[in-house]
Amino acid sequence: MSRFATGVAVVTARAPDGTRHGMTVNSFTSVSLDPPLLLVCLTTGARSTEAVTGAGRFAVSFLSARQQHIALRFARRGEDHFAGLPADDGEHSLPVVPGALAHLVCDVDRHLVAGDHVVVVGRVREMCDRPGEPLAFFGGRFTEVALQHEEAPLWSF
Template structure:
């Protein structure tokens, strides 16, 4: 028998990026959710994937849309990640979005943005896996926000921590 908490902790040893996926509902309402399940699938055709829990309040908004936008968050966007991780209304309040593919909201200041057509959906256990065909993308030189062992981190911090560890081991050995 596999311990569910232990399994989740083991998966947390794999650092992931943090992304927000946005769309417009069939009623035209902007919708968004924070995920860390974003991944590339194919370069030709340009396909990416992300997944959402079947029990998520946001599931129907994404199952019934023709498009979505995936935003890879920059290292200073923890507050935006937290805002879109909540189930509450008002996620877009005070954020100056532009319209992307089929009017899906595009958030400002991200490390990368992928505008996608909702190409396919698959059952993935307790999640639905969304495959998006990328029709447009933008990148910046901004450092990406990472999630590791249950908390936010930054690549530069991780590299600095590694350098400090090597330095301290070198000094201890000398």
């Protein structure tokens, strides 16, 4: 799997008791445009997984090339990932990563257990984005993407 280059995102949710949780993921996939669906694969039993499935809502923040420290912060098991982070809840009452390239706010459409992960399909309810360069992950390392700025986008979805 590590030979497949991906972006890096943080899945965040507020557990039914109000606690904020978040987890770094690279298993993000766009699923459907109409309706707008995406999926993430989350470790069974992880705090963030329980929060996402328990609350039925979550947010995905796409990390920028300058946010490797955020990816590391949200990958540490058993820590309060939000400690000292000025994360805004916004109108949707979900914590999101400040300064990320995009935020997608989702309702859980369905979820299913697959091996040691839970595949969570989210229906996008809100989104916002900002300019910037993406953080990438390849071969077990963070890396950056060499964008060909002189060319117009070929596709947009």
